[in-house]
Amino acid sequence: MSGASLHRPLAAADVPRWDDEADVVILGFGAAGACAAIEACEAGADVLLYERNSGSGGASGLSGGEIYIGGNGGTEVQRAAGFDDTTEAFTTYLKMAGGPCADDAKCELYGREALNHWEWLKQQGVPYRGNYLPGKHIEPVGDDTLIWSGSEAAAPFCDAATPAPRGHVIQYMGWGGGRKLIDILEQRVRDLGARIVTDARATALIRDGDRVVGAVMRIDNQDRYVRARKGVILATGGFVMNEAMRRKYCPLTYLINDPIGDKDDGSGINLGLSVGGDAIHMDQFFTTCPWTIPEPQAQGVFVNQQGQRFINEDCYHGRVSRAMLDQPGDRVYLLLDSKHFDQPFDYARMTIAGTGDDWEEVERELGMPQATLSATMNFYNDHARRGGDPLFDKRAPILTPLDQGPFIALELNFQTSYFSFFTLGGLRTSTDGEVLDRGDQPIAGLFAAGRCTSGLPAWGHGYSSGLSLADCSFFGRQAGRAAALSA
């Protein structure tokens, strides 16, 4: 990391000239930046939106376009599928998903406002087919809308919050609807008259006293000094692509090898820190190995190298995957019987580590001592046949005996299997997107949203699909409006 990465702020008095200005200057054109721009424009602000790439997208553009929405009785899609999702259940789930890192105020606000946000998304032109797809899916392969996208129906979540599916996916055939979502939001941003400048990277914030009044933009290898009359909004994403930052703040990600993101180099976090911002929960990250594909494999059982189970496997795939990395050693095994095994998803890079006509033979093939994996599976099957999992409380219909040989163990190796990941830690912000200093006070003129902040998806063990886009889009809007209306 070079000294340039410091993003040291520039004093307004040292600005040689103002090359451009706007009420609200937004850095980053993913979902957070786009939603901030829309709200700021609608609140009457003149908006300048900078993006370091040649076009919009960011990590949002690489996503599935799925947004976590519920509460207030449920969206019409939830209700049609029979889920009258209460605000209490929804908010409780959001807080549990944040675990020890939960921002209660953000969970409560989004818990109350998510249905309004849903209406807003549709008003922007985001299309939804409106149907419910039961089962265990990472993303729909069709253009379905509503899926179970978290651990809602699994212990301990289901005991504290009435479960409901809450992942609302944009109408798009196959994976990758995030690009379409961004295209729609971009069109809205353009229609509302925001000025968009691409290939423009922020290198510093400009300060007048304690107030952020602009940014230094690097465009065509020249510094451009841009004044923000009301506020600067950081929407530049996380730091998953910055190896030095991962080493310092999130070193567990060095267990695995597949960062997902765009140019997520932590620049927004560094810009915020450079003027007194506060970065929190920097050790947290999402990770997943797509082990639930093909779907029958979702019925599998995981054991560590000791042959022990370690979680109720009916949890969200990312929660299960995050727990894998807590196990001793460098791998875990997905156990399947002939009824549930199918050709594993190539992309996951899971390998066949052992097979056998009974679990004892699989155990021997894995080089495990007698009465480890086999004892685990005999115990599991005995209880699964009676409909229970006394150890981890896995529930039907995912809970099922694995007793129809032959049997197989797939290896999920932290170094060689596909474990995608992105970072969750970032700037601490208020529910209005104000960047807070270490003393809890807003930094005048500075706002942030998305993965350069710590928001709804705050805790790796509680991540659910759609939480990050919910956070980016809803709190992006909050930041846009607050910036536009600020003094």
Add this chain to the structure above:
Amino acid sequence: MSGASLHRPLAAADVPRWDDEADVVILGFGAAGACAAIEACEAGADVLLYERNSGSGGASGLSGGEIYIGGNGGTEVQRAAGFDDTTEAFTTYLKMAGGPCADDAKCELYGREALNHWEWLKQQGVPYRGNYLPGKHIEPVGDDTLIWSGSEAAAPFCDAATPAPRGHVIQYMGWGGGRKLIDILEQRVRDLGARIVTDARATALIRDGDRVVGAVMRIDNQDRYVRARKGVILATGGFVMNEAMRRKYCPLTYLINDPIGDKDDGSGINLGLSVGGDAIHMDQFFTTCPWTIPEPQAQGVFVNQQGQRFINEDCYHGRVSRAMLDQPGDRVYLLLDSKHFDQPFDYARMTIAGTGDDWEEVERELGMPQATLSATMNFYNDHARRGGDPLFDKRAPILTPLDQGPFIALELNFQTSYFSFFTLGGLRTSTDGEVLDRGDQPIAGLFAAGRCTSGLPAWGHGYSSGLSLADCSFFGRQAGRAAALSA
């Protein structure tokens, strides 16, 4: 956390008057501050040492006075006990103890220099009886010197680094030799002519441009402006006593209830951040429940609420305790047979959760399903009788069957048992104690040492007794010398 906790820096131009000045200004009079003062004085600097309490001590003064030392063939105490500790083994262990958070440069420097540091400690007048106390001890109850104070003899450490005991304890009858250590260091500081001011709390650093040139001290409810001609050294400890900081940066500590420290409110970390410092590994903490007392209990086996073992219990008590907190639920059980059970240490607040004439009965008393805990113990005993632990590689002499009934399970409950803890994250510093900014550059005029930095004890799962005092004392000296010799 009030705005006052921001420790916002003051511009030198805004200093109304200089109330005092010195070459080197040190904040905090624990081991780090004392050692920094001694070296700075010996390098010819005029030193002012401020302490917010009414006397020296800090967390070091509450400690056992044990320092982790080895390498270069071993101290004379190690050699007399038969341990020719190599620098390679010592350094390898230090790096493993730092895990994913290890600062290789610090491990390598201390690996080379620890024996010189040992001589230096003795030159300051720190007395050592010089004997070796075998066995498993948290601290000697007598005035013994050399103990096993980490996980050196346990897997995986022992396989990568030839084990040696390296905890060197000051000669002092019973626990609490840290106070004596500080008294000796304080006398040296006084003899060398450092000026000591107590009841003086730093509220801000003073900057001239980018250079730190002093500190604002709060004394008798008045601000005193103190110039540092060469440097300010932060030696104020960690943030275990600051609940707001723990919530933001180290929320897992909210599982447990017994912070240990003095006034460790993170003020030095905040002061460093206020001028562009970089706080790393803020989620890391040491914790321990003193379960190895009385000593036969060190032979016990831990299971989680699923009845599964989770670690080789011959590791350092703090490593085992840290792993307990990773288990599902809110408690773990220490299993003992009649040969190894004795009245548990009151202080640990472990309670008897179940007893039985066989492990099956204990299992029932704990409300665990059949063939969980009992299967774990039957498997463990079968292998222990043959001298092995195929699951976690626990080694003799700690490895022993627990098969002489009656049997007992002690509950270690995260909320009600005694789990002491302190924080390990802090400012990133060079091996010379320079506080580094986020771009890896030293902040001119600012140094730090001890638990307001991330140093040798960087990773909760790898902590070993004596690592923190080694870090405080050695890198405190480094900071003191570097500050005194800086331009």
